[in-house]
Amino acid sequence: MKLINLGLSGTVQVIGDKxxxxxxxxxxxxxxxxxxxxxxxxxxxxKASLEIVEQxxxxxxxxxxxxxxxxxxxxxxxxxxxxxxxxxxxxxRLLIGLLSKQKFSSTLIGSTQLNKRxxxxxxxxxxxxxxxxxxxxNFLPINFNPKEYSFSYQNTKVPSAQVxxxxxxxxxxxxxxxxxxxxxxxxxxxxxxxxxxxxxxxRLGNTLTVPPTTKLEPLTITIPGDISSGAFxxxxxxxxGKQIILSNMLINERRLGFIKVLKRMEAKIxxxxxxxxxxxxxxxxxxxxxxxNGTTVSKDEIPDxxxxxxxxxxxxxxxxxxxxxxxxxxLKVKExxxxxxxxxxxxxxxxxxxxxxxxxxxxxxxxxxKGKIETLDDHRIAxxxxxxxxxxxxxxxxxxxxxxxxxxxxxxxxIKLLGGEINE
Numbered sequence: 001m002k003l004i005n006l007g008l009s010g011t012v013q014v015i016g017d018k019x020x021x022x023x024x025x026x027x028x029x030x031x032x033x034x035x036x037x038x039x040x041x042x043x044x045x046x047k048a049s050l051e052i053v054e055q056x057x058x059x060x061x062x063x064x065x066x067x068x069x070x071x072x073x074x075x076x077x078x079x080x081x082x083x084x085x086x087x088x089x090x091x092x093r094l095l096i097g098l099l100s101k102q103k104f105s106s107t108l109i110g111s112t113q114l115n116k117r118x119x120x121x122x123x124x125x126x127x128x129x130x131x132x133x134x135x136x137x138n139f140l141p142i143n144f145n146p147k148e149y150s151f152s153y154q155n156t157k158v159p160s161a162q163v164x165x166x167x168x169x170x171x172x173x174x175x176x177x178x179x180x181x182x183x184x185x186x187x188x189x190x191x192x193x194x195x196x197x198x199x200x201x202x203r204l205g206n207t208l209t210v211p212p213t214t215k216l217e218p219l220t221i222t223i224p225g226d227i228s229s230g231a232f233x234x235x236x237x238x239x240x241g242k243q244i245i246l247s248n249m250l251i252n253e254r255r256l257g258f259i260k261v262l263k264r265m266e267a268k269i270x271x272x273x274x275x276x277x278x279x280x281x282x283x284x285x286x287x288x289x290x291x292x293n294g295t296t297v298s299k300d301e302i303p304d305x306x307x308x309x310x311x312x313x314x315x316x317x318x319x320x321x322x323x324x325x326x327x328x329x330x331l332k333v334k335e336x337x338x339x340x341x342x343x344x345x346x347x348x349x350x351x352x353x354x355x356x357x358x359x360x361x362x363x364x365x366x367x368x369x370k371g372k373i374e375t376l377d378d379h380r381i382a383x384x385x386x387x388x389x390x391x392x393x394x395x396x397x398x399x400x401x402x403x404x405x406x407x408x409x410x411x412x413x414x415i416k417l418l419g420g421e422i423n424e
Contacts, residue, residue, distance in 0.1 A: 007242030007289070008390075008418040014230045016041040016223030017250045018407050019189050020280070022049050022090045023165070026098070027193055028068035028219055029053035029076070030172075035219040037066045041226065044406045045088040052091065055079040073172060073216055078104035082141070085110045087377075087406050089117055090162060092140060096122045097166030099144045100131040101173040109141040113377050121158055122166045129154075131170075153179040159303045159330065161187035161254075164208075168194070168201075171210035180208045186303045187254045189280075193219070196279040221278045225249040228307040229408045230285065231258050232383045235311045236420065237287030238267055239318065239391030244287045244418060251283040257304025258312065259285070265292040265319055292319035294364065299327020306330055310384045313342040317351055317366045318392075325359035341381050345373055349388070349396060370395035379406040386411070390420045397424075 021041040026049060028035035040046070042062070054060050057077035059069040071077075076098075083099075083106060085092035092110055096119060099106050110117075120138035127133060130149030135142045151174075156163045164182060168190050171178035183206065191201045191208065198217040202209040227250045237244035251271060259269055268288040275282055292315060297305070302325075305312065309331055316323035331338040339355060346353040349368040354361040373385040375398045385398035404411050415421075 008236055008240050008244060008420050009242040010418045011245040011247055012233060012414045012417055013247050014225035014233065014249060014414065015039075015043075015408060015410050017226040018043065018045060018228065019090065019161075019187060020193070020223050020250070021046050022088070022094070023189055023193050024219060024221060024223065025049040025053055025068065026091075026094055027197060027216060029056065029058035029070045030073045031070045031197060031216040031218040032072045032075075033218040034067050034069040035221070037068065037219065038222040040066045040223055041407075043409050044086060045091065048084065048086040048088045049091045052079075052083045052085070052095065055081065055083060070216075070218070073213060076102055076104075079106055082107045082109045085114060085140070087111045087114050089114060092117075092119065093122055093162035094165050094169060096133075096142065097126070097169035100126050100133055100147075100149075101170050102144070103146045105146065106144045107141055108144070115140050121160065122163050125154055125157070125163075125167070126170060150174045150176075151178065152176060153181070155181045155183070159184040159186055161190070161303075165190040168208070168210055172199070172213040174210075174212055176212060178210045180210060182206045182208075184300060184303050185254065187252070189252070192279045196221075224277070224280060224282045226408075227251070227255045227258070229411070231308045231311050232387050232408075232411070233414060233418070234259070234262070234269065234285065234287050235315055235387050236391050236415070236418065238262070238290045238292065238315065239387070240393075240420075241287050241289045246285040246287075248282055249285050251281040253281070254304055257301055258308035261295060261297055261301065261305060261312070262292070262315070265295050266290060267292060292364075294319045294321035294323040296323070297325040297359075299358075302327045302330065307380065310338055310342055310345075310378075310380045311387060313346065313353075313360070313362065314384050314388055314391075316362045317346060317353075317364050317368065319364045322361060322363050324361045326356065328359045329357075338378070338381070341374070341376055341378060342384075345381065345384065348373065349394075368392055368394065368396070371397075373398045375400045375403060377403045379403045379408065383408065383411060386415070386422065389423050390415065393423065395423045
């Protein structure tokens with residue numbers, strides 16, 4: 001198939017944000033009453049969260065909207081079978097904090113891919129405070145046994161919203177306030193949602209205070225569009241767009257790193273119609289084709305664009321001059337080692353890239369060639385390949401299309417709405 005429109009254009013409503021969807025599912029299972037969730041992302045990752053809360057006693061109904069009825073923060077029930085997080089790191093890591101505080105034993109397992117991702121970054125912190133969990137070689141599976149334990153203070157040690165969220169979930173069960181400190185601020189969806197559910201979390205600088213909690217109010221929420229998924233359509237717009245608008249998108253300050261860096265590179269991106277809904281900031285994003293210039297992405301910026309680095313690497317190869325990324329060690333423990341994966345991505349297409357211990361350097365503008373991309377079953381590597389295919393008008397094909405369903409099942413439908421087709 002050839003491109004049917006060299007100037008992609010149109011308006012798209014991107015699927016619901018994955019980070020917020022996971023949290024809405026898990027937190028609704030802890031609420032007293034029925035939560036109603038509109039535009040919930042239904043993907044392979046979020047299905048794992050839905051199935052797990054059902055196993056622990058939540059009543060889940062999926063129709064045009066999703067309703068989840070929980071029995072309260074202490075109302076989870078012992079599951080009859082192992083809890084399978086499948087490929088979802090968010091599901092697994094948040095559950096470590098939650099399951100460690102339950103009055104029943106449980107076992108958390110995952111897919112072959114997830115079993116390669118380290119869980120000790122959370123497990124060790126909680127075990128040091130007395131949690132009873134058995135974890136072999138720092139990976140899933142993990143066996144949890146009931147154990148009374150608590151902590152009054154904990155530093156997250158690594159810049160990870162998943163680690164912070166697991167600590168917050170464990171802290172809800174304490175009898176006294178808990179201080180959680182981050183070295184670098186990370187995504188704050190957990191704090192925002194719990195505040196909306198009646199938990200008076202206080203933030204001062206890089207420190208959170210989580211009060212003892214006995215009750216969570218149910219949610220009524222419409223999930224905004226996922227900015228990390230929308231990043232791939234933003235990239236298409238910058239490479240080949242006439243004018244693309246992504247409506248009702250999440251414009252959380254901790255999720256705008258990708259857009260901020262691109263605007264510094266002279267990207268023609270505008271955020272319109274900004275408003276607040278459900279304690280999150282929402283807006284529309286307008287993108288036009290742009291000539292990008294290279295930049296340096298610092299360590300402090302990485303937490304706010306960690307998921308967008310694969311697609312950013314492709315854009316950096318098409319930006320004039322040198323682009324340098326540092327402080328991105330976290331990419332080594334994602335669905336794949338994304339630093340290595342993107343190095344191989346660029347090299348396989350005849351490009352040049354210099355890998356650093358914590359990032360990379362890349363010069364543009366590179367004339368990448370056709371080729372087959374090894375995705376390592378990583379949805380973001382696969383989608384980056386599709387953007388390269390359409391944006392560069394080259395036969396660039398990922399070795400796995402199915403993994404895209406982990407996060408963005410309507411990806412190809414949205415591309416067609418904008419007038420794009422894959423070069424096969």
